[in-house]
Amino acid sequence: MTRDRLRIWSGPAAEKEGTPPDGMLVEQVRAGDAVAFELIMRRYNRLLYRLARGILRNESDAEEVVQETYLRAYAKLAEFKGPQGFRAWLCRIVVNEALGRRRRGGQVISLEDHAAGTSGPHGSDPVETMRTQQPDPERQASSSELRKMLEGAVDSLSDDFRAVFVLRAVEGLSVAETAEALGLRPETVKTRFHRARANLQRHLTGRIGSNLPSLFEFGGARCDRIVSTVLGRLDL
DSSP: OOHHHHHHHOSSSSSOTTSOOHHHHHHHHHTTOHHHHHHHHHHHHHHHHHHHHHHHOOHHHHHHHHHHHHHHHHHTGGGOOOSSOHHHHHHHHHHHHHHHHHHHTTOOOOOSOOTTOOOOOSSOOHHHHOOOOSOHHHHHHTHHHHHHHHHHHHHTSOHHHHHHHIIIIISOOOHHHHHHHHTOOHHHHHHHHHHHHHHHHTTOOSOOTTOGGGTTOOOHHHHHHHHHHHHHHTTO
């Protein structure tokens, strides 16, 4: 695999049309292809970072968790059965790494339902339906501030709800995909997502429109830094 082809195939989409599937990349990595592993990292960096960030609420900690996830995944690649389910396999490693970091920090975290979760009022859901009425120039000028407000609102969610919300609303995974990634039942995913949106209604006073995809921004510099650090630590 060449670097030119790697640049063409890199991006946030898990498997773009015409790109090698995860199973093929895993086999190439097992055969010693370092470029194939770099493509895997660039394919899943944003997803894994956002998931870790949703659990830890700290950017630097989330970045370190993603790096440790790749190191652990590389060492345990022989344990992946495949060929399907590689994304969920990586997500579960991220969750375990993030929860372990939280426990080592003295903070208790679980992935069980919070009994105190409540539903919001009936009617339209601002997370899905509200649109900004600001003129475009004003919306662009306040984009950064709005993103920070949204990130703060998401950070206020309980740990269980936040991970589900990030995968469903921010990354756009389906109920089934989220359930597989977090090892939950689909019914649990639906309940937590509903409660997360209801809880956000109590924190959000502005209109968010289409700004959700900008949450926990994942830029090229962060992507390159994670890839470079992991490859360096693996001496590839």
